[in-house]
Amino acid sequence: MWAPTDLRWNERYGLQPVNQASRETGALAPEENLPVNVTVIDYKAGNLTSVVKSLRHLGAEVTVTDTPEPLAAAQRIILPGVGHFAATRRLDETGLTPAIRAAITRGIPFLGICVGMQWLLEGSTEAPDQPGLGYFLGHCERFPEAGEKVPHVGWNQIDMSDAPPSRLLAGIRNGEHVYFTHSYHAPLNTFVRNDQGEIDWPLAAQTHYIEPFASALEWENVFGVQFHPEKSGETGLKVLKNFLCFEGYGL
Amino acid sequence: MLTRRIIACLDVRDGRVVKGIQFVDLIDAGDPAALAHRHAQEGADEIVLLDITATHEGRATLLDTVRRTAQQLFVPFTVGGGIRTAEDAAAVFEAGADKVSINSAALANPALIGQIGADFGAQAVIVAIDARRAARRNPEATDPVHEARVFTHGGRRDTGRTAVEWAREAESRGAGEILLTSMDSDGTRAGFDCELTAAVSSAVRIPVIASGGAGTVAHFAEVFRAGQADAALAASIFHFGVSSARALKESLAQSGIPVRLPC
Numbered sequence: 001m002w003a004p005t006d007l008r009w010n011e012r013y014g015l016q017p018v019n020q021a022s023r024e025t026g027a028l029a030p031e032e033n034l035p036v037n038v039t040v041i042d043y044k045a046g047n048l049t050s051v052v053k054s055l056r057h058l059g060a061e062v063t064v065t066d067t068p069e070p071l072a073a074a075q076r077i078i079l080p081g082v083g084h085f086a087a088t089r090r091l092d093e094t095g096l097t098p099a100i101r102a103a104i105t106r107g108i109p110f111l112g113i114c115v116g117m118q119w120l121l122e123g124s125t126e127a128p129d130q131p132g133l134g135y136f137l138g139h140c141e142r143f144p145e146a147g148e149k150v151p152h153v154g155w156n157q158i159d160m161s162d163a164p165p166s167r168l169l170a171g172i173r174n175g176e177h178v179y180f181t182h183s184y185h186a187p188l189n190t191f192v193r194n195d196q197g198e199i200d201w202p203l204a205a206q207t208h209y210i211e212p213f214a215s216a217l218e219w220e221n222v223f224g225v226q227f228h229p230e231k232s233g234e235t236g237l238k239v240l241k242n243f244l245c246f247e248g249y250g251l
Numbered sequence: 252m253l254t255r256r257i258i259a260c261l262d263v264r265d266g267r268v269v270k271g272i273q274f275v276d277l278i279d280a281g282d283p284a285a286l287a288h289r290h291a292q293e294g295a296d297e298i299v300l301l302d303i304t305a306t307h308e309g310r311a312t313l314l315d316t317v318r319r320t321a322q323q324l325f326v327p328f329t330v331g332g333g334i335r336t337a338e339d340a341a342a343v344f345e346a347g348a349d350k351v352s353i354n355s356a357a358l359a360n361p362a363l364i365g366q367i368g369a370d371f372g373a374q375a376v377i378v379a380i381d382a383r384r385a386a387r388r389n390p391e392a393t394d395p396v397h398e399a400r401v402f403t404h405g406g407r408r409d410t411g412r413t414a415v416e417w418a419r420e421a422e423s424r425g426a427g428e429i430l431l432t433s434m435d436s437d438g439t440r441a442g443f444d445c446e447l448t449a450a451v452s453s454a455v456r457i458p459v460i461a462s463g464g465a466g467t468v469a470h471f472a473e474v475f476r477a478g479q480a481d482a483a484l485a486a487s488i489f490h491f492g493v494s495s496a497r498a499l500k501e502s503l504a505q506s507g508i509p510v511r512l513p514c
Contacts (some may be wrong), residue, residue: 181374
């Protein structure tokens with residue numbers, strides 16, 4: 001169990017100072033830079049087939065694991081997931097949580113998709129007893145009752161106009177559509193502690209449905225998307241490709 | 252803004268698409284994989300593959316068809332037809348489907364909805380409802396829309412349940428979406444049954460996909476407005492070259508319906 005503390009996450013877990021140059025490499029790398037290795041975590045939350053298929057389509061070599069051992073040597077990690085936040089309990093039970101924390105601390109590029117993104121926060125009202133990783137500060141909440149359909153299902157726009165340039169969303173135009181299917185979301189005011197220990201804003205994109213929410217988060221080597229890049233056509237493939245082309249820190 | 256979805260439906264028998272030909276430049280115009288890919292390129296928001304194979308031998312080709320179709324498809328992909336058990340569903344997911352559509356099997360065993368959802372998430376379970384207005388069979392019906400009945404076996408068997416009540420039960424059992432086909436409108440190209448769609452859509456909080464009767468672009472605008480549909484399914488409108496998904500969406504956008512326009 002983690003409780004939010006005054007220490008910034010990187011300091012608590014010993015992340016090396018970030019290389020400013022690599023932080024700014026947001027552009028698509030040339031095709032020949034692929035293939036790369038990516039480890040996809042299987043915690044029995046939904047179907048991995050689509051994610052794995054998309055990554056292989058982009059030329060990545062994909063390893064799927066449900067145990068922590070392979071994460072020690074992983075070059076990049078994706079935590080997918082559809083379904084209930086409570087399913088992330090399995091990450092704690094199998095020892096994957098500390099292995100993921102260690103990999104993030106090593107500077108490995110990490111991408112959480114849907115519930116995999118929500119887990120990067122401190123928790124969710126969907127399963128109040130189940131803590132998240134706490135990398136991002138905030139709790140996921142259900143869409144408010146407003147006469148609109150819940151879950152939020154379908155293609156909606158990502159708005160990057162209030163966010164600094166994103167490495168994950170590089171090359172994607174403001175307002176492009178991506179595919180969502182979820183009832184809970186990270187609030188717009190999801191935070192992170194920066195190098196100076198101050199509260200900072202990791203928002204990469206927001207989306208509006210009933211209310212604005214964080215649809216993409218990005219801080220150093222950690223990324224999260226509420227939408228499904230593997231189901232979002234060419235736009236989604238571009239997101240995954242950006243992730244595969246990001247080298248991370250301290251590799 | 253959340254857009255209204257246009258879903259292309261491929262009816263497949265023995266591994267071949269059985270409705271019409273639109274894309275003359277495709278090498279194999281009856282190949283589900285090639286057609287699904289083209290529909291996605293043309294701007295269809297999702298693809299539904301409906302297996303209408305009757306024979307046991309033909310069913311064996313389904314998983315291969317699903318696998319080949321999923322290979323190059325990066326939009327949501329639903330498979331329906333002949334899924335009777337949680338094991339059937341698991342095999343289809345394993346082959347690359349994102350959602351399954353279940354119909355008579357869910358009516359026979361409503362617990363199946365929750366069983367599939369427990370392993371693959373509620374978003375992966377679409378309950379398909381084939382409904383017919385009460386007036387056709389019962390001229391005494393005071394509210395033919397709300398008394399519209401659910402049918403199985405291609406409309407030959409009346410389940411005795413109303414579409415609205417069954418949609419509510421499906422939702423409470425964990426369905427992620429409802430695919431509502433009006434048997435009165437299906438095949439007519441005279442427009443969707445907007446009243447029936449609105450009755451079901453307003454009765455549940457999950458998305459409702461309208462099906463049956465699409466003939467013109469205006470029909471889609473009607474079912475999104477008056478019918479309160481979250482998505483609309485179309486098969487023949489694409490296959491017979493009446494319209495492409497792209498042309499359909501451009502036209503809908505002009506009439507103020509929010510849609511995702513292909514790049």
